[in-house]
Amino acid sequence: YNEGCISCNNEKCKICNVGFYLDNGKCFPCPSGKYNKKAGSACDDCKVDHACSTTDMIPCESGHGANAGDASCTPCQNSNAACLECTTPTQCTKCTQGYYLSNGTCVKCSVNSKCDGTSDPVSCDAGYGSDASGTTCIPCNISLPHCVECDNLDKCTQCEAGYDLD
Secondary structure (H helix, E strand, O other): OOOOEEEEEOOEEEEEOOOEEEEOOEEEEOOOOEEOOOOOOOOEEOOOOEEEOOOOEEEOOOOEEOOOOOOOOEEHHHOOOOEEEEEEOOEEEEEOOOEEEEOOEEEEOOOOEEOOOOOOOEEOOOOEEEOOOOOOEEEHHHHOOOEEEEEOOOEEEEEOOOOOOO
16 A cells, blocks of 8 residues: 555556655655645646645735745735735735835835836926825925925925025
8 A cells, every 4th residue: 555545456556646646656745846636637836826735726815925836825015015915925016005116026106206006106297296105296385385396295496486495
């Protein structure tokens, strides 16, 4: 008898159980990074963004990721606090608003830009600055009276005619 064998003939295994593969009449557990969830079939490679055991491969929940062959999914925020969605713990696919995605990493939105968490930053129009969260462009003169150009609504760079910068 061979562990994992469910059908044999003349001391040679013919069919292996779930989580095992057949090699030269004997059953062997699927190696690390591979799984088999159907008796009598070969072991398949585990995929990225899935938790994997020798008998199953389960997609990671939203906000989690896994490298190919990982036994469990890891929260995306292990790689970057602004990361909301990822395929692996270090490969972000969606960031919080106020950040943009650059090569799988979340980057804080730059001065006078707004970011939606996925695409590249969008520059604010002249006379507008981005709010503290980096998600909205607001006219400079709303938070800085008599200001016509500003940096992120906290520093006036050009005043209306008749007013001077302090």
